[in-house]
Amino acid sequence: MLAKRIIPCLDIKDGQTVKGINFVNLRQAGDPVELGRAYSAQGADELTFLDITASFEGRKTFTELVKRIAANINIPFTVGGGINELSDVDRLLSAGADKISINSAAIRNPGLIDEIARHFGSQVCVLAVDAKQTEKGWKCYLNGGRVETDKDLFLWTKEAQDRGAGEILFTSMNHDGVKNGYANEALANLSDHLSIPIIASGGAGKKEHFRDAFVIGKADAALAASVFHFGEINIPDLKLYLCSQGITVRQTKSSD
Amino acid sequence: MEKVAIIKYNAGNVCSVDYALRRLGIEPVVTADKETLLAADKVIFPGVGEAETTMNFLKAQGLEQMIKDLKQPVLGICLGLQLMCSRSEEGVNGTVDCLNIFDIEVKKFIPKRHEDKVPHMGWDTIGHLEDDLLKGLNEEDFVYFVHSYYAPLCDYTIAQADYIQPFSAALHRDNFYATQFHPEKSGRVGAQVLRNFLDL
Numbered sequence: 001m002l003a004k005r006i007i008p009c010l011d012i013k014d015g016q017t018v019k020g021i022n023f024v025n026l027r028q029a030g031d032p033v034e035l036g037r038a039y040s041a042q043g044a045d046e047l048t049f050l051d052i053t054a055s056f057e058g059r060k061t062f063t064e065l066v067k068r069i070a071a072n073i074n075i076p077f078t079v080g081g082g083i084n085e086l087s088d089v090d091r092l093l094s095a096g097a098d099k100i101s102i103n104s105a106a107i108r109n110p111g112l113i114d115e116i117a118r119h120f121g122s123q124v125c126v127l128a129v130d131a132k133q134t135e136k137g138w139k140c141y142l143n144g145g146r147v148e149t150d151k152d153l154f155l156w157t158k159e160a161q162d163r164g165a166g167e168i169l170f171t172s173m174n175h176d177g178v179k180n181g182y183a184n185e186a187l188a189n190l191s192d193h194l195s196i197p198i199i200a201s202g203g204a205g206k207k208e209h210f211r212d213a214f215v216i217g218k219a220d221a222a223l224a225a226s227v228f229h230f231g232e233i234n235i236p237d238l239k240l241y242l243c244s245q246g247i248t249v250r251q252t253k254s255s256d
Numbered sequence: 257m258e259k260v261a262i263i264k265y266n267a268g269n270v271c272s273v274d275y276a277l278r279r280l281g282i283e284p285v286v287t288a289d290k291e292t293l294l295a296a297d298k299v300i301f302p303g304v305g306e307a308e309t310t311m312n313f314l315k316a317q318g319l320e321q322m323i324k325d326l327k328q329p330v331l332g333i334c335l336g337l338q339l340m341c342s343r344s345e346e347g348v349n350g351t352v353d354c355l356n357i358f359d360i361e362v363k364k365f366i367p368k369r370h371e372d373k374v375p376h377m378g379w380d381t382i383g384h385l386e387d388d389l390l391k392g393l394n395e396e397d398f399v400y401f402v403h404s405y406y407a408p409l410c411d412y413t414i415a416q417a418d419y420i421q422p423f424s425a426a427l428h429r430d431n432f433y434a435t436q437f438h439p440e441k442s443g444r445v446g447a448q449v450l451r452n453f454l455d456l
Contacts, residue, residue, distance in 0.1 A: 002419060003379040003398060040443070045379055071275045076400060076441050096271050098441065121305060123375055123402045166375065197373055220378070250379040250398040252443065 003250045004214045004242070005045035005221035006235060007199065008228045010035060012081075013052050015061040033068050039228065040075050042235040043252035047073065048101065048169075048223060051081030063095050070096020078126055086115050093120060101169060103128040104142045107149060107156070110163060117164025126199075127165040129157060131186075132173040138186060145173050153186065154193055161196050168194065169223065171201040179205025179227070187217030199223050207233060207241045214247050258454060260284040261296035263323070265313055269304045269440065273333065276440035276450060290322050298454060299326055302440075303335025307346035307362070307405070310339060311354060324355055329456045330432050331389075337427060337434035338362045338405055346405050357432050360410045365420050372420050375404040380417055382425040382437070387414035389426065389433050389452050397445045399425070399437035406436065 011018050016030045036047050049069065051062040059082060066079055079092050080101030089100050106113055106127055116125045130141045131153040138153035157168050170190060172183035182203045190198050197220035200213040204224035213219045227233045239249045262273055264286045277284045277300075284300070285292060293299055301323065303310065314320045323330070323340075332340045339354045344362035346352065354362070365374045379398040382390075406423040409416060415426035417436070427434045433453065439446035 001381060002376070005378055070272065071278065074276065074279065074441065074443050074447060076402075076438075094271070096275060098269075098272070123304070123377060167377070192370070195367070195370070195373055197377055220373070 001248045003045065003248050004219075005199075006043075006210070006238060006249070007046045007048055007078075007221055007223040008039045008044050008235075009048040009050065009201075009223050009225045011050050011052050011225070012062060012065065014055075014058045015065050018052065032065060033072050036069055036073050036077070039235065040073050043239055043250065044075065044235055045250055046075055046221070047077040049077060049079045050101075051079065053082070063091055066092055066095040066097050080126070080128060085112070086119060089116055089120060089124070093124065099124050099126050099167075101126040101128045103130065104144075106160065107140060107142055107151060110159065113160055113163040113165050117166070122164045122166035122196075125165050126167045126169050127157065127160040128169040128171070129153060130171050130173055133183075133186070141173060154189065157190060157194060161194050165196065167197045167199060167220075169199040169201055172203060175203030176201070177226075178203055181205065181209040182213040182217055182219070182222065184212055184217035187213060187219050191218035191220075197221065204233075207238050210238060211242060211245045211247060214242070215245075258282065258297045259295065260298045260300065260454070261293050262286045262300045262302060263293065263319065264288045265310065265317065265319070269302050269334075269438070272438075272440045273300055273302045276447070277454075280447065280451060280454065282454065288317055288319065290318070293322065293326070297328055298456070299323075299328060299330045300453075301330060301332040301336040301340070303333060303337075303339065304402075305335055307335065307338060307344040307354065308348055308352040310335060311352055314339070320355065324357060327431060329453065331453045332432070332434035333440070334403060334436060334438055337407060337424075337436050338403075340427070340432060340434050341407055344405060358407070358410070358412050358427050358429055358434070360407055360412070362405050362407050364405050368420055375402055376406075376419045377402045379442075380419060380437075382415045382417050384416040385414070387426070387428050387433075388456065389428060389435075389449060390415055391452055392448050393445060399435075399439070399442040399445055399449075401437045403436060 078099040140151040199221040200219035201223040340357040412427040417425040439449040
């Protein structure tokens with residue numbers, strides 16, 4: 001049976017992980033390759049690396065980093081951040097990424113989704129959406145949540161699916177960082193409206209939140225950052241818990 | 257050291273397979289050169305992409321017949337498996353002729369319920385394991401799949417998966433082996449499959 005996926009997310013700036021990392025037994029706590037390897041060994045099902053570097057030099061550093069990650073990790077990984085055109089996608093896939101995640105660039109130029117799907121296949125194209133519940137409904141935001149658009153979450157993700165996106169990574173800005181659970185109602189609506197996998201993001205604070213995202217939110221995967229980075233939840237424990245709740249997850253041995 | 261060649265063509269995951277073999281201590285060559293491929297001890301035929309485009313590319317490069325003529329162990333991965341079948345529904349007109357190493361037709365997944373999302377993407381279990389390629393694996397081990405088309409169960413099936421309906425997770429005929437899942441992305445289990453292939 002297809003397993004629900006657990007996906008740690010790492011923010012990268014100039015080749016290093018940013019945000020505090022509170023991992024034990026890591027020689028280089030800020031090295032994304034080491035962190036990726038550690039999460040992979042713990043049983044993470046995929047990894048997401050987001051490049052939050054602004055400079056050209058930083059972008060080149062990130063591409064080199066993607067090569068090192070690809071050489072060292074034996075699970076799928078997605079990279080995102082700063083992807084604006086087909087040549088960016090080509091560069092990252094050639095470096096060894098399995099999927100790429102696009103957000104603002106797709107809102108500005110929706111045709112980019114079609115181009116990526118046509119050239120590299122839908123399975124490569126993850127559409128990330130930052131959305132906030134407002135009086136006017138769920139609205140999508142640009143530039144890491146700084147700029148509101150008039151795009152509706154449900155209409156936009158449906159359009160993205162029709163254009164060829166292979167997965168939706170939905171971050172609720174209302175829930176992100178609050179650690180009070182994922183936006184399960186909106187997630188379930190997305191799952192009912194779309195036929196491609198949905199990754200839940202924003203709001204994980206305890207194990208029950210993951211269960212709820214899968215059971216109530218009908219999500220296919222759940223992404224989180226700080227609860228993993230700060231060791232508040234460890235992945236083997238989380239998977240044991242989910243298994244006890246009747247949710248299919250991939251159990252791994254510590255030697256994996 | 258064993259000479260392992262990865263067939264180079266316009267597919268997405270050639271470098272992932274290259275990296276996976278290097279983690280096992282092998283230094284493969286990635287090449288479309290026929291002499292080099294024919295001289296290798298093992299040949300890997302990876303694949304992420306679209307069937308018809310890729311078949312046209314293989315024909316244009318003269319690789320179509322060469323792959324069929326290989327005598328050493330060959331491992332097809334994902335689209336590689338599908339292209340080793342007789343034909344695929346992933347063509348412009350709903351069918352494209354493929355290499356015909358396994359004489360079965362590759363079908364598109366048709367969802368039966370809303371929950372049946374296509375592509376079949378993520379970690380899923382395999383069972384009914386019955387080949388040296390899969391030794392050391394346990395029934396119901398998880399491996400990583402990403403695909404919208406599948407090879408039905410047939411005489412060559414050496415592992416089954418079940419998504420929407422049971423299908424072939426791996427095939428074997430003579431010197432030709434193939435997996436629908438991605439061993440290069442399937443953690444410890446996938447590394448074991450690659451190791452088994454190298455040991456054949």
